[in-house]
Amino acid sequence: MNTRHLPEALGATVLLLASATLAFHGQPDLEQKWEFLAPKFEPLLAEREVYIDPAELLHLMNDDYIHLVIYDVRSESDWNEFHLVDSTLVALENLKLERDRLLSLPETAVVVVVSNDEMLATGAWKRLMAVAKPNAYILEGGLNLWLNIYGVPDEETGGHGKASLGKPDGTLRHPFKLALGDRHAAAQPDEHHLQHREYTPKVKLLKKIAKAGGCD
């Protein structure tokens, strides 16, 4: 071989070896990405800093200044029975498809993940962090607790009242006679007509909102 081309040949070999070993090694999937991110985000789960009280979610739902995104990660049958107004049904495995939407959210956006209890929502939150690291939170106690608080025992639900939250198993504890979806009274309760519920605010916006104007 002509030694004049030795540096070029060496460079080409290094590039080929680096790319071939990369192909053999592969790219991390969402679970592996979560393992990389876990040291930073696991403490938020352990200290329950990202679990928000239903009253805080209700407040967010009624705050026009906040760009609220609610991901409901339950099964379609549970979703059909009851879901929150303006929530989006997304299967856990499809959360990665939300990347572009999440990355284009404004700084005033808050993402809340809901499931029947906290199990599925916590898994979804981990995936969201691996996909796009949005400003995301989890509904404390899930929709079972939400319905215990805001699910008035009216005639359409057969007076299901409060369900036992006992040991979470991922199921919807409230029976519904009709699949009302977001037409149920608890899908968008009026914050101003409910008894005030004390909670510790946990949602932090990426950008402080300057509220001005209006009559309030």
Add this chain to the structure above:
Amino acid sequence: MAPFDLVSLLGVTGSYFIYLAIGFAFGFILESSGFGDSRQLAAQFYFRELRVVKVMFTAIVVAMILIFWSTALGLLDYDQIWVSPTYLWPGIAGGLIMGIGFIIGGYCPGTSLVSAATLKLDGIFFLLGNITGMVIFGETAGLINTFWNSGYFGTFTLPELLHLETGIVVVLVTCLALGMFAGFEWIRGLIYGRAK
């Protein structure tokens, strides 16, 4: 894990020093590789001189390998890197316009900046033309809004197009670049004889 938020890490002033250092290194390499000379740039199209094309594609391949190795090792979050969305039809039209402009003017927008930095007159005039074109486009973009937003595919990359693992695509792109270097050298040899 990268990418890092430099402003929160180093403050606004500190981050400016990083930008300055990167800009200095980038400009130094571009100028020393001949990116600021329209004759050298134009020579690439006639296979007379291949330094610029080799530097450019080597940089692309090295960056690609570093990005995906860093991602594989958990040092970089690829999903946090901005990847331009694909607008196919305006992309093709823009590529054609830029290609014609490049071969006629001897510069692309970036290299005209490099050239202007050394006060080359052709680079300065090319840059002025760029700015004028940008202003005119900015004022008239509304007239071609439908076309401008046509062929939208979102963030669409080669692994998605080819339905292949990212690592395989990295190998293919590396082979493509190396094959291109060898092919261009062969063509140059055919046209101009063996390089001295």
